[in-house]
Amino acid sequence: MKTNFYNKSIEKYSITPNGVITSKSHSNIALIKYWGKHNNKIQIPLNSSISYSLGKVYTVTRLIYQEKKKKNNSSIRVFFSGKEKTSFLPKILKFFYRISFYCSYLRNFNFIIETSNTFPHSCGVASSASSMSALALCIMKMEKKLVPSLKEDFFFKKASFLARLGSGSACRSIYPGLVVWGHHQSIEGSNNLYAIPYPYEIHSIFTKIEDTILIIDDKPKKILSSKGHKLMNHHPYARERFKDANQNMNRLISILKRGEFQEFGELIEHEALTLHAMIMTSRPYFLWMKANTINVIHMVWDFRKQNNKNIYFTLDAGANVHLLYPIQEKTSIIKWIYSNLFFYCKKTIESFCL
Incomplete structure (x- = not known):
């Protein structure tokens, strides 16, 4: 540089x-x-x-x-x-x-x-x-x-x-x-x-994505991300994680160009769960997910399978859930979210990807 x-x-x-x-x-x-x-x-x-x-x-x-x-x-x-x-x-x-x-x-x-x-x-x-x-x-x-x-x-x-x-x-x-x-x-x-x-071609389906954020826990995290990052320095699975992340970036470059939303969704869910797997297998280990985080994930999986909808989750370093879906499917998906997931969270934030 x-x-x-x-x-x-x-x-x-x-x-x-x-x-x-x-x-x-x-x-x-x-x-x-x-x-x-x-x-x-x-x-x-x-x-x-x-x-x-x-x-x-x-x-x-x-x-x-x-x-x-x-x-x-x-x-x-x-x-x-x-x-x-x-x-x-x-x-x-x-x-x-x-x-x-x-x-x-x-x-x-x-x-x-x-x-x-x-x-x-x-x-x-x-x-x-x-x-x-x-x-x-x-x-x-x-x-x-x-x-x-x-x-x-x-x-x-x-x-x-x-x-x-x-x-x-x-x-x-x-x-x-x-x-x-x-x-x-x-x-x-x-x-x-x-x-x-991002410098490369992006299919139009990835330029209008909605993000509904489910605030499952609105309290400050007991363990800050900065501490979790440090634990990767001696993590037993760190080397494989970094290798996997780089391979996933290559996959995502191809997906973004081709416009395959299902592949996109499966990849971001894999990444989210891998992040939390690293957190749960650190020494010392800890857990950011809450019971309702797990409940929401299973609800999303069931809804997607039964209704063939393009809704996928991702997680950051915390308990809250981001639900990503194309704007074309917003009407039916947002109705389902408020009818079925509101019980599991303290509030929702309707956002979108810029």
Whole structure:
């Protein structure tokens, strides 16, 4: 990766001493899952991944900056849905520390970060992806003020690069549509440092996919994803998992071109269950699925078999279920979901793949 994200020319530009920048960024749902990263503290994945960004599931962040009067450490305060959240501060401080080499101008300001979601936080709907990518976009808008000549391509590449240093999957939330992160020999331009829009042909059936999210558990996860990633470093089945993920990416490239929705669905279900199999066979092992997660999966399988419908599930690192289906079948499928699955969840979020 030859792009240099440290720009010394920033030093010769000025910016208003006080300002407010707002950005919105969407959550994403991975089809080929990233699980496991190199033990180097800079968020490098051990396998490539691909995701859809989600239309109605997003974070809005306001970055309020004020130039410092004295040469001391920057002050940062974080507010979530109107309430100050000191518990969020360690992660934010770690993020600012990691990006300080690439965004040295941040040291000259104090910040207030105000953020809110359209979905529950820390329950397995990729809140860290949307929140860290929204913050990264705010920072790049600040950099754009400093360097008005920044090209759009560089802006988004660096935003993705920065977002990755806050949360790995956040780098994929910078872009709409299908997005790839992690080097894969079959995908030109793919790399470990930032995500890229999927560069190849996509059949029209995959451009209008609905995603109904069943919130089975809206409480924060007891075990965060960051801990689960670390457990892959000594996982007994890690090597085979990474090999399988790379093979599945090759299969998906072909499926996306041919428009085979059944093959697509079977592949994403396999990936979801494989992710949770890795979680359940870690040392120490743990379980994110709830009883109603299992109930929903069996209901989906039975409905699909009996009615020949294109509805498939995927799971992120949590108990909640994403149901993906083509927009052409939305009327009958959404009716079935509300008639048969509402009992198993606390709420639903009707979204779509951007």
